[in-house]
Amino acid sequence: MTEDSQRNFRSVYYEKVGFRGVEEKKSLEILLKDDRLDIEKLCTFSQRFPLPSMYRALVWKVLLGILPPHHESHAQVMMYRKEQYSDVLHALRVVRFVSDATPQEPEDEVFLAIAKAMEEMVEDSVDCYWIIRCFVNQLNSKYRDSLPQLPKAFEQYLNLEDSRLLSHLKTCSAVSKLPYDLWFKRCFAGCLPESSLQRVWDKVVSGSCKILVFVAVEILLTFKIKVMALNSAEKITKFLENIPQDSSDAIVSKAIDLWHKHCGTPVHSA
Amino acid sequence: YLEDVKLQARGQLQAAESRYEAQKRITQAFELEILDLYGRLEKDGLLKKLEEEKTEAAE
Amino acid sequence: YLEDVKLQARGQLQAAESRYEAQKRITQAFELEILDLYGRLEKDGLLKKLEEEKTEAAE
Numbered sequence: 001m002t003e004d005s006q007r008n009f010r011s012v013y014y015e016k017v018g019f020r021g022v023e024e025k026k027s028l029e030i031l032l033k034d035d036r037l038d039i040e041k042l043c044t045f046s047q048r049f050p051l052p053s054m055y056r057a058l059v060w061k062v063l064l065g066i067l068p069p070h071h072e073s074h075a076q077v078m079m080y081r082k083e084q085y086s087d088v089l090h091a092l093r094v095v096r097f098v099s100d101a102t103p104q105e106p107e108d109e110v111f112l113a114i115a116k117a118m119e120e121m122v123e124d125s126v127d128c129y130w131i132i133r134c135f136v137n138q139l140n141s142k143y144r145d146s147l148p149q150l151p152k153a154f155e156q157y158l159n160l161e162d163s164r165l166l167s168h169l170k171t172c173s174a175v176s177k178l179p180y181d182l183w184f185k186r187c188f189a190g191c192l193p194e195s196s197l198q199r200v201w202d203k204v205v206s207g208s209c210k211i212l213v214f215v216a217v218e219i220l221l222t223f224k225i226k227v228m229a230l231n232s233a234e235k236i237t238k239f240l241e242n243i244p245q246d247s248s249d250a251i252v253s254k255a256i257d258l259w260h261k262h263c264g265t266p267v268h269s270a
Numbered sequence: 271y272l273e274d275v276k277l278q279a280r281g282q283l284q285a286a287e288s289r290y291e292a293q294k295r296i297t298q299a300f301e302l303e304i305l306d307l308y309g310r311l312e313k314d315g316l317l318k319k320l321e322e323e324k325t326e327a328a329e
Numbered sequence: 330y331l332e333d334v335k336l337q338a339r340g341q342l343q344a345a346e347s348r349y350e351a352q353k354r355i356t357q358a359f360e361l362e363i364l365d366l367y368g369r370l371e372k373d374g375l376l377k378k379l380e381e382e383k384t385e386a387a388e
Contacts, residue, residue, distance in 0.1 A: 036274060036277075036278075068278065068281025068282070068285075069277070069281070070277070070281060072278065073278055073281050073282050076282060076285075077281065077282060077285040080285040080286055080289045081285060081289075083289055084288060084289040084292045084293075087289070087292060087293055087296060087353075087356075088292060088296065091296040091300070091356070094300070094360050094363060095299065095300070095303045095363065271331075272330070272331060272334060275331065275334055275335060275338070276334060276338075279334075279335075279338030279342070282338075283338070283341055283342055283345060286342055286345035286346060286349065289349055290345055290348050290349040290352060293349055293353055293356060294352055296356050297352060297355050297356045297359060300359035300362075300363060301359060303363055304359060304362055307363065307366035307367065307370065308366065310370060311366065311369060311370060314370070314373045314374075314377075315373075318373075318377070
């Protein structure tokens with residue numbers, strides 16, 4: 001094993017077993033004890049470390065603005081959120097909106113793919129409704145201008161990491177036909193299993209959509225041999241849309257490392 | 271500290287407003303549904319009348 | 330002064346709450362209307378079906 005792959009192996013292993021997580025969990029707990037939550041620090045934490053699953057929903061709700069920074073208000077605000085959820089659900093039932101005849105737009109497909117993945121990640125249905133809503137909203141507002149730039153960034157970083165692989169894609173005229181919608185519009189929903197995907201979405205929720213580029217790059221690097229053996233754009237795209245799921249944990253860990261390598265690791269301010 | 275109190279109040283108010291706005295959108299959606307249903311009832315009524323006239327004429 | 334800010338915040342929150350409640354009552358009234366219209370449409374549909382069956386039987 002090279003030093004690099006050894007390090008990657010170790011970080012994947014530690015994350016799975018949870019040794020490395022103990023210290024991180026403690027420091028997150030300290031952050032969460034603040035009377036008024038420090039959003040900036042919580043963002044930095046989520047950018048740096050994987051969130052422990054037991055705190056993921058809470059941190060996401062705070063970062064997405066579903067819960068305000070003040071602990072004292074959480075119960076009341078959550079009561080409003082819950083009521084709004086039941087109001088909407090009830091209204092949909094009254095107008096019998098939920099039917100097979102409801103026409104589907106392409107944007108709905110993105111929404112539905114994200115919602116389906118989120119349902120696997122967030123147990124509580126009220127939390128899930130709000131997190132889906134705000135997550136998609138963030139994609140359409142905060143990231144609206146940066147998401148279309150990601151295919152270009154992908155090409156750039158793939159070139160840095162493995163220019164031969166990029167040349168192969170270019171030879172096959174595959175570069176413009178890669179599953180960019182699946183990667184950057186759906187944020188890999190339906191591509192990676194939710195257990196790995198949530199570690200990517202930790203970064204998206206806390207402010208970086210660029211992580212998506214590195215996940216795409218790592219997918220290419222991981223399946224390099226397979227991709228190099230395929231010689232048409234169609235076959236490559238088809239393969240990438242249905243990648244094997246068993247290596248996804250490693251792909252995500254390596255993607256996060258790669259992202260930190262190229263974009264720097266955010267540090268706690270004070 | 272004062273800023274803090276204001277911030278906290280704003281957080282609560284935003285959630286309450288959002289709940290109100292959602293309710294308002296529901297009212298609007300219901301209104302459209304009602305208009306649509308009336309339209310359908312009227313069409314049904316007209317069709318029925320037409321058919322009745324047809325049967326009467328045939329007799 | 331702090332008490333003043335708190336009082337003001339509570340007032341705003343209460344206003345938002347009561348606007349919500351008022352809106353909700355409108356929604357509920359509309360809901361009853363919708364259910365009623367659905368009922369009428371369904372009855373019409375059933376009647377039409379019955380009549381069709383009758384004419385078919387007569388033929």
